[in-house]
Each structure stands twice: as C-alpha cells, then as structure tokens.
Amino acid sequence: MTTSVTAGAVLDDQRPDDRRARGGIRGRYGQALRSGKGAAGLGLVLLIVLIAVLAPLFLPYGEYEQGPDALLAPTGHHLLGTDEVGRDLLARLLAGTRVDLVVTLIAVPISAAVGTLLGLLGMLSRWVGALFQRIFDVLLGVPAVILGVGVAIAVTPGMESVIIAIVLVTMPVFGRQAGSALAGQLPLDYVAAAEVLGFPRRRVMMRHVLPNIIDVIFVRIAVVMAQAITVEGGLSVIGLGIQSPQPSLGSMIKDGSAYLLSVPLYALMPVAVVVLLVVGYTMLSDALNQAVLRK
Amino acid sequence: MKPTTNPEPVPSDAIVDGTTGAPVLSVSDLSVDLTLGRAVYSVIRDVSFSVRPGEILGVVGESGSGKSLTALSVMRMLPSAARLAKGTIRYQGDNLLSMSDKQITALRGDRIGMIFQDPMAFLNPLMTVGQQIREVLVLHGTSKADADRRCVELLQLVGVRNPEQRVHDYPHQFSGGMRQRVIIAIAVANNPTLLIADEPTTALDVTVQAGILRLLSRLRTELGAALMLITHDIGVVEQVCDSVMVMYAGQVVEYGTVAEVLRDPRHPYTRELMRATPRLDSDVQTRLPTIPGRPPDVTNQPAGCPFHPRCPLVMDRCRTEDPDLVDRGESSRHLVACWASDGPLGPSPAPQVPLVATVNRSEQPVVLDVVDAHISYRGRSRLWRTGEVTQVVHGVDLQVRAGRALGLVGESGCGKSTLARTIVGLQPLESGRLAIDGKQWTTARGPERLALRRTVQMVFQDPYQSLNPRQMIRDILAEPLVVHRIVERDRRASRVLELMDLVGMPRSVLDRFPYQLSGGQRQRVGIARALAMEPKLIVADEPVSALDVSVQAQIINLLADLRDELDLAFLVIAHDLSVVRHLCEDVAVMQAGVIVERGSSEQIFSSPQHEYTRTLLAASPGSPWAELEPAE
Numbered sequence: 014m015t016t017s018v019t020a021g022a023v024l025d026d027q028r029p030d031d032r033r034a035r036g037g038i039r040g041r042y043g044q045a046l047r048s049g050k051g052a053a054g055l056g057l058v059l060l061i062v063l064i065a066v067l068a069p070l071f072l073p074y075g076e077y078e079q080g081p082d083a084l085l086a087p088t089g090h091h092l093l094g095t096d097e098v099g100r101d102l103l104a105r106l107l108a109g110t111r112v113d114l115v116v117t118l119i120a121v122p123i124s125a126a127v128g129t130l131l132g133l134l135g136m137l138s139r140w141v142g143a144l145f146q147r148i149f150d151v152l153l154g155v156p157a158v159i160l161g162v163g164v165a166i167a168v169t170p171g172m173e174s175v176i177i178a179i180v181l182v183t184m185p186v187f188g189r190q191a192g193s194a195l196a197g198q199l200p201l202d203y204v205a206a207a208e209v210l211g212f213p214r215r216r217v218m219m220r221h222v223l224p225n226i227i228d229v230i231f232v233r234i235a236v237v238m239a240q241a242i243t244v245e246g247g248l249s250v251i252g253l254g255i256q257s258p259q260p261s262l263g264s265m266i267k268d269g270s271a272y273l274l275s276v277p278l279y280a281l282m283p284v285a286v287v288v289l290l291v292v293g294y295t296m297l298s299d300a301l302n303q304a305v306l307r308k
Numbered sequence: 309m310k311p312t313t314n315p316e317p318v319p320s321d322a323i324v325d326g327t328t329g330a331p332v333l334s335v336s337d338l339s340v341d342l343t344l345g346r347a348v349y350s351v352i353r354d355v356s357f358s359v360r361p362g363e364i365l366g367v368v369g370e371s372g373s374g375k376s377l378t379a380l381s382v383m384r385m386l387p388s389a390a391r392l393a394k395g396t397i398r399y400q401g402d403n404l405l406s407m408s409d410k411q412i413t414a415l416r417g418d419r420i421g422m423i424f425q426d427p428m429a430f431l432n433p434l435m436t437v438g439q440q441i442r443e444v445l446v447l448h449g450t451s452k453a454d455a456d457r458r459c460v461e462l463l464q465l466v467g468v469r470n471p472e473q474r475v476h477d478y479p480h481q482f483s484g485g486m487r488q489r490v491i492i493a494i495a496v497a498n499n500p501t502l503l504i505a506d507e508p509t510t511a512l513d514v515t516v517q518a519g520i521l522r523l524l525s526r527l528r529t530e531l532g533a534a535l536m537l538i539t540h541d542i543g544v545v546e547q548v549c550d551s552v553m554v555m556y557a558g559q560v561v562e563y564g565t566v567a568e569v570l571r572d573p574r575h576p577y578t579r580e581l582m583r584a585t586p587r588l589d590s591d592v593q594t595r596l597p598t599i600p601g602r603p604p605d606v607t608n609q610p611a612g613c614p615f616h617p618r619c620p621l622v623m624d625r626c627r628t629e630d631p632d633l634v635d636r637g638e639s640s641r642h643l644v645a646c647w648a649s650d651g652p653l654g655p656s657p658a659p660q661v662p663l664v665a666t667v668n669r670s671e672q673p674v675v676l677d678v679v680d681a682h683i684s685y686r687g688r689s690r691l692w693r694t695g696e697v698t699q700v701v702h703g704v705d706l707q708v709r710a711g712r713a714l715g716l717v718g719e720s721g722c723g724k725s726t727l728a729r730t731i732v733g734l735q736p737l738e739s740g741r742l743a744i745d746g747k748q749w750t751t752a753r754g755p756e757r758l759a760l761r762r763t764v765q766m767v768f769q770d771p772y773q774s775l776n777p778r779q780m781i782r783d784i785l786a787e788p789l790v791v792h793r794i795v796e797r798d799r800r801a802s803r804v805l806e807l808m809d810l811v812g813m814p815r816s817v818l819d820r821f822p823y824q825l826s827g828g829q830r831q832r833v834g835i836a837r838a839l840a841m842e843p844k845l846i847v848a849d850e851p852v853s854a855l856d857v858s859v860q861a862q863i864i865n866l867l868a869d870l871r872d873e874l875d876l877a878f879l880v881i882a883h884d885l886s887v888v889r890h891l892c893e894d895v896a897v898m899q900a901g902v903i904v905e906r907g908s909s910e911q912i913f914s915s916p917q918h919e920y921t922r923t924l925l926a927a928s929p930g931s932p933w934a935e936l937e938p939a940e
Contacts (some may be wrong), residue, residue: 200772206834209732210788210841211761224778 051300057293074101076108109260120179126186132191149185165253194226235298331358338395421495427487438475472488485516489905514927557614596861681740686781713878715888718898765838771830792926804926
C-alpha cells in the first residue's frame, strides 16, 4: 500500500558504501555463495572440475591410447564410444576439459592482474593511463578470433598461443573496468588525503585504491572465465588452438563435427561441457554481482 | 515505549494562537517500525501533532530522530523496510491511511506540495523548468492554455527574475538557490493547502537560505497554506516557524509555540541543542557548550527517557521510566516529555568557559604566508584545443600565525576551497607566493617538498569519504608514521595511542573500520591522522558542516584545544560566520575570488565594514543585522 523509496534516503547515517562494507569481505562473498544461484553456479563448476580430475583414475583407457575399433557407438567398455583412430571418447573428453580448465585458469588470473594494474596506471600518470585506456578500447573492438589468428601467426599454435590469445582478449575487459573504477575513486577525499599526507603515488594506488576496487575485478573474473572457455573453443574449432593429438573441448568439437551424423556424441558432448561451464560461471558471477556489489 | 494509556489526546487544541480553523493536517499516535535484517525496531513512537492554515510547524531533530520518516509517513512514501505500526493521519479530516493509491496520488502535487533537500535530484535535467511546472498543472486539471500563463506567474511568485525568459531554461542553467525556488514553484503550483519541506535549505548558502526562508514565510501568508518544515537547524526554526516540535530518538520531546519553547525550553535536549548551535549573539571565542555522546542508534535505544545518557540533569527516575508528554504551558500549550519539566530548567552544569586568552599571539611566528595568490582551473583539453581557463582566486593575501586560527568565510564558488586545496598542495598555484615557515612551497621539489608537506595538513569536510573504507583505524593512524618514518618502529604503537588520546577517542575503536564509527568519531580520526604528521598548520575545510549540531560543538572545541596545546596554526574554511566565531581570532571574508574584508573576530562581528560581510552576518541566526535585506 505504501509507495517505496530507497531506504538509504531515510537512514541518515547509512551511506551506500557503508552498507557495502558492512559484514566484511568474508560475509559478502559468503552470502553470494550461500544464495541459490551462487551455490548452483559454483557447484556446477566444481563438479566439472572434480569429474575431469578424478574420473580418469577409474578409466581403463588413456586419452592417447588407440584401440582396434574406430568410431564405435557407446558400449559398456567405451561409455561414449571411440573416435576415428579408436581412442576412447570419454577419456579424451575428460582430458580436453582438463586442458580447457588449465588454460583458462592460467590465462585469466594473468589477464586480471596485468589488466587491473595497467588500468590503474592513470593513478601514476594521467597521460599513460589515458593511453592504455585507448589501447584497451582498440583491443576490445577487434573480434576475439581475429586477435587469435594474429597470435597464432606470431606464435606456433598450441597451449601457449591459446593462453596468450585469451590474455589479449580478456585483459582489456579488466583494464577498462579498473580504469573506470579508478575514475570513481579519484574524486573521493581519501585519495586527496593520501596525497596531502605525502604518500607515494604507487603506494596510494596499491594500498588504497586497489583494495577499494578489487571487488569489481573479482566479480568480473567469473564472467571472463566463461568468455575464455569460448575463446579456446573458437580458436581450436578453426584449427588455430590446441593441436592434435592433444585434446581440448574446441578441437574435439572440430574433429567430431565431421562425424556429427554417425557419432553425434563426439561433437555434442564437448559442446555440452562448454555450455555447462559457461552457465556455471555466469550464475556465479550474477550471484557475486548481487551480493558483493549490491546491484 | 510509552504506556499505551495516553491521558490526553494531544492534537485537540491549536498550539498557535491566532491560527483559525480546523487543522489541515492532524497526526495522532503515529508509530513506525523499521525492519533491518530480521530485527524490527520501533523508529517513531506515538508522535502527534497538527498544522493549521497559515501555520509553519518546524520539526527539529538530529540524524535518527525520525523527523524525515514522519514527513514520509504523511506523504505515504515510507521506504519498503518501514511499516506504519499504528496511528492516524488526517488531511482536512479525511484519513490518509485508508485512501486508495489513486486518491493519494491525486492529492500529492495538488493539495499537498513537497519540497526536498536536493533540488537537482528532483528536477528532470532534460526538461525546461517551464515544462516541469506545466506538467504538474496539467496533470491536476489546469487547461493547457492557462498553464503557460500560470508557469510565468508562479516563477514570478517565487522570485525568479525575467520569468518569461526563464521558463524556457533548463535546470542546470539555474543556481542552487534558484533551483530550489523552481521546486517551490512546482510545489505551490496548484495552490496546495499543505506544504511539506524536508531540509529545504540545507544544501544552500546562508544568504540564499535566508531568501528561501523569507519566500516560504511569504507564501504561507499569501496562499494561507499550512507548512511543515523539517530541519536540523534550530536557527531556521527561530527565523520562520510559528510552532516547533523537537524530536529525539523517534519521540516528541517538546512541542509548543516557537516564542514559548525557545524562550523557556523545558526539555534539557531542546536547551542543549540551542546552546550548542553556533550563534552570532553569543560571546566571541567562548567554548561552545556541548552535548556529550551522540544521538542513539535506532538499533540501540536506551531504556527510560531516550535522552538520559546525555542529559546534564539526569535523575534516577529517567533511567527506568520514559516520561509522557505533558502540557506545561500557561498561556498556550507547551508539551514536554521530561520528569523535570514542571518548572523552568535548572542551570546547566556546564557554564560558558572562555577559550584560552590570546596572550600576545600576534607576536607568534608566521606559519602560512600567502601573497598575491592567483589560481585558475584549466578545463579539460579536447585533444588539440586547450581547455578554457577559469580564474578562481585573484590575488589573495593571507597570514596565519602559530597558535592562531584564521577563519576564511564565503559562499560556495567564491574560491575558498580552491585556495585551501592549493595551500595543502592539491592544486597548482598560478602565480604569487605561498610560503610555509618562510619557504615557498608550491615550487619546492624532492626532500624539501616532503619536509614542507609534513608541516601543512588538512581536515576534510566529509568524514564519510576522507578515510579509506578498507583500512582499520589503527592502520589509518600508523601509515603516516610508517611512510615518513616519523617515529622509531618500536614507538609506533604507543604514538598511535597518544594520537587517539589527543583527539579524545577511546582506544577500543582502534580495530574498527571507518563505517563502524559515527560521523563525529570519523572526523576525530581525520584530525588525528593530520596530527600524526606533526604539522604546524592545519587547513580545515568545513570541518563540521557534515555533522549533527550536538557533535559540531565537540569538534569545534577539540580544534580549539589542539590549537592551544600544540601551538598549531589553523585555517578554517566555512560558509557560515557563526561557526568560525567560536574558534577563530581572525576572520577573512572572501567573495568572487578576492578577500573583501579581514580583521579580528571582534572587529568583523561588531562592526563589519563591507556590504557583503553584513549580508553574510544578516543571514546567520541571532544576528543583530537580521533586519537588513540580504540580496541574492
């Protein structure tokens, strides 16, 4: 019956950032994971990680082990069947998932750390900061696949080139995010206070501004993990990613697409894993966004 | 909680003589609950009042007193976490609470006008003010042909010059005070019978505030509307209100005519609030009386009378029993909720103490010497075109001596904050001399700059954003010691404790984060952090304007103590002359980038020479110059 306005307008002493800080880091991140969406997202991702790591211990075949029968339909021995040279598809799927997880778990943290630091350079020099922001804009404008092609030309295709490509594709996301978060912090008096207290700029950047913007970066990481999985997939599908015989989700999709009608699971299973990972990361990031940034 | 048997229904009689007719608004036994997390707190308890045509009721209180929630209840605009627990709200006899949403929407903006604190947030930046006034008119049934004419009339009514042209302007083309006038024009567009104004002048300069208050009181007479004015400032009540309701911790503690309540306050809170408000007719450089502690949190209400932990006249009974509102008036109604209210209040145990006598402080060395300072802003350049240059400070001279405080007063936009930022090194000096201890410091480099940097520190206006929210108090105070190696490593912890003692902070808060402290406590931490650098000069930019009135006095007194104990020089920036009166020996008045008058406090306050100084003085409560008409 009553029209509602935001509660913050009424409780004089509770400014928005106070409520955000209330409960501390553990509390807010914990809250995100306790929410249904956060728990489901994290559960999904962890389940895939656990299966990819533990299940091979119980498999009779390795991912490179060739058997006599090629392109088998699922049987009791080969739960997903075999590929064109008789390798167990389940073993290859699990190995491919591990490769994707390893690649993204190496690339995204590097990208987040480097991107955030470059994004904060505006703290040290307005010029350099602005320069990097424009570079990030340009990188964001280039499609991921074209960047990947460029990397593959410069570096031999393989895990390294995929990692470099993911870093290049995702770094501008963090760089821009950090840059705009910095712009939001610079006018605040605590930054001016640090300057008046004669703290070195680098210290203000690392000890004062960074802890105040790190939440938006953390929340971004979950989204970018999902994006990174699709970058690996895209590159490998066009043959510029992980190279045979090493399996990856993308290269399995590429190889399996030739047998889509005869052995549909060959290509569809890696597609399903990609979808599940993306859904899991996205749900996690939504929950973090709600609980940590209160949006 | 009060006993539910209320012996007398409060709003039965008029508070103010001479206001005739039935009340436009009458509220009785209003109680509001607030849900935070799983807990439910009672934030307004048994509030009753009424407003009659032509009456201005001032609702006074500090943060958390429930004054804004009371206003929102009347508008039926409570936030979703708040719930009306009981009570009735009648508008011209009709129960607002039983009306449908459609009926109440028809009343709002038509019969009931609202004026909010922040005019920019209320106005749509993409519509001309004319369109916005028209909207209200047409929505409530004015024909489109009449609406255009009425827009101009309304702008004229609220004192906007050249209304025919200005109806076509956008909100950003108006000054803050003019914007507030536009809001008022919208609020009174349909000749409302009730106006509710929530802190309408808080965001404005003092002289502009005076103009808006005069406008409100004129409209009351011309339109015969009833006005409910929510404010934290008892000076505003004194200037325009007929009746006053003082709220504390969600309850009415005193309610009566302004003349009676302010002459003979019967509740200790009312009196202490009046005494703690800086005034122009109090003695120069006396210690401001303070109310110890701070207003209670809604989540932690004391038992008994809510004011008893801070009350100078507390008795045993106050700790356990919450007094009822009783009529103590002789000629007019004067309701007070205090056990000691049956006679005039006993003398307050805290007499006015003069601040330490200024013995020959003019012999003290000059710490800050500003000669012919020019400062300008360069607009952001658009690639190759250089940005426009705006001159903000034109040739200012200032001197501050050790152990003395200089108050720099002026309205927003006059350049005082820019000058302050330049003195602490946040803004470049364009030309002139800015010397600390005789050394030009804005051009100093390297170790010399660092040494000079330590001698000038700053206390910021907004204690909510001047402390890093991610640092504990202990780290905030230790960091300057670490970075500048001010004390040996093994002395750091004890130095932090010393700093806490200096600013009167309990050591127990060392391991808290800023958001866990009140505004006053945060400001103390900000002061302690400045002291950690062992400065000779502290620049305080509006150090108390973000704080509750009862806390302001504590901070002003603290600054005065520090000046005397540590022989510090202070430059206090303020928009309000009454604030610097208690702290500063010298005053400089700044207008449009130049200093128009300077002198000792006694001199400036007793015989101001410049027109502008008199205008500023006239706008402050208790001013002997109040009969002067301040210009806008």
